[in-house]
Amino acid sequence: MSLLELKNVSKIYGELKALDNVSLHVDQGEWVAIMGPSGSGKSTMMNIIGCMDKPTKGEVLLDGVDISRESSKRLTDIRRDKIGLIFQQFHMVNYLTAVENVMVSQYYHSMPDEKEALEALGRVGLRERARHLPSQLSGGEQQRVCVARALINHPELILADEPTGNLDEANENIVLDLFAQLHKEGTTLIVVTHDPEVAEAAQRTIVLEHGKVAREVINENFGK
Amino acid sequence: MTKRRMFLRMITASLLRRRSRMLIALLSIGIGATILAGLVTIYVDVPRQMGAQFRSYGANMLLLPKDGETLNSESLADALQAIPEDELVGAAPYRYVRLDMTTRQQSFTAAGTDFEQITKTSPYFSVEGAYPVKTREILVGKEIAEVIGVKAGSSMELTWQPTSSSSDKTPEESRVPGASLSGQAEGFGGGIVYVTAALDDQAHIASLSVDSSTQTPEYGGRIPEDEAFLNQFIGKSLPLALGDSVDALTGATVTSSAVVEALNKATETAVSARPRTLNFQVTGILTTGGEEEGYVFMSLEDLKTMTGSEQVDIAELSVSANAEQLETYVNAITENSGSVRARLVKRVARSEASVLEKLTALVFLVTLVVLLLTMICVSTTMMAVVSERRREIGLRKALGASDSSIRAEFLGEGLFLGLLGGVMGAVLGFAFAQVVSVHVFGSSITFQPLLLPAAIIVSMAIAAASCLLPIKRAVAIDPALVLKGE
């Protein structure tokens, strides 16, 4: 069953086509990696899928809704309800503790629930660091908090833009294990990465070049 | 945890964990609120303070006799009924009389008054020494003190010289206590009989002497030596009637009648009181910077002892009321009283109102400017806060914050700052007003309980208003741009 469908999507900045007539199909529960050189339009695509930006041309169907036509208020609602975001720069609210950062996501989604937030932190192995401020956490720990924050509202789709770009081997593995767990639970994952190892963890890799889909690779070793 | 608790937790965390920036915003609100609260306190207090200040430059109402009338303590007390007790600061009666200091061949204007009232109507009087508290004590104006060289503790003798009385006085009025009389009437055979008499304090005859040398020696001529005849006049009041209040001397009915007639006529035509000299103790030297320095001040009672009259020339009133009310009091007194008319001391009453108006306008203006400055300052700080927190705002939006929740969060922070700043402002502002009041007006002010909620509400309103523009900025932030990761 299709969760996401891009039909001839273009994003044009003046002369520059950041995305050039991209079509893409992602099924419910799929784990997709997106690769490509710098400036190939990966982040641009993620922003459009993540309802933070609109394409210049084309249609983006998320759960059957064309999000390229929605108002920004509606987009905010859709993003809040369906999408969990993980960024390369593990963005956190720097004056809130780890657990409070997770609760911020609950707060905008529905109800803050400290117990649930602590459980989510436990899942990423940070139950003991829940009361620490971001400045007291390592980069890997911060990214794990961001993963906990992304999954706290049980989104249908998790978008991760270079989630392991700034992580060491050990933390990268922790994050990938978490993704594998989420995949097992049925969450759809789209992960932008430069790292072939991270891409290999996914079922399918899409390679962008100059705003176009250059090729698609199915990972035959998936799940082994 | 409810949404509201999370909201408060986020706001307080933002303020408490980002201290330095928030401290600036808090300071600007707090200082603004302090100045505002201080100004408002002074603003409320200024009319009272200024009123007191102006009254200290003199009375603002005068009570005078109506034409052909005289004033006395009773008619004044009656007239004062028209003014509510709590608005009447003081009422000082004055009576002006020329007195001689024969030892120095000087004469001064003496003012009889009530010293207790003077301290209220003329608080600017500065006395070196003390105000008189009992009779036979006087206050001497500085000018006089310099001329005759007296100081507190000196004594001085003052004499009242009666002026020759006018002839249009009725006998009734002529019976001045202490007066001495002289008169004449035609006796037996056309000879003139002369009498001189002195009246006591109750205007009764105290002494009497008769010159009847023109009368028959063995009859009328005997009168000056006849004590029994003369004594029957003592203690009587004028006019007299022969055969009724006094009996004629046997064999000298005509001369006796001439004596009575001369006495009765003397009261009509030749009243003159005798000079009285009293010895006074100087209790203080008065400095006013005005003409009062050329007067001596004594109690009305002493002046009455000297002159025999308890008349009052004028009363100065200090009334704590606005120009309009003063006007109604003036009209009420003038209409209701038979002998008293009231008049405003226009210059002082008017300038009090106009200076007050100007001052009020000035405080209002300064308040407005401070308000504006505070808003600019808070607004600028909040603007800096917003740009400092662009990423955080973008993140919140990416996590699903709607525009209204971003607004609510920043407004919440602003209102919280306003609350803290308001409390700070009320407390410090009162202290500030207190210091100003003590230094400028020389009096302290009482804390208005309303100041606290007022300061809090105003500073919260200012904080909220200052946040409007920064909030607009915050709402306009595009999460996609911010999160792209520069």
Ligand SMILES: Nc1ncnc2c1ncn2[C@@H]1O[C@H](COP(=O)(O)OP(=O)(O)OP(=O)(O)O)[C@@H](O)[C@H]1O
């Ligand atoms: N707001 C913008 N205005 C103009 N050009 C933009 C804008 N955003 C992105 N671009 C351009 O679009 C192209 C695609 O950018 P994008 O951020 O999607 O690249 P990317 O694949 O994510 O690269 P990287 O791997 O370095 O993150 C780039 O050439 C970039 O300069």
Ligand SMILES: [Mg+2]
């Ligand atoms: Mg990118």
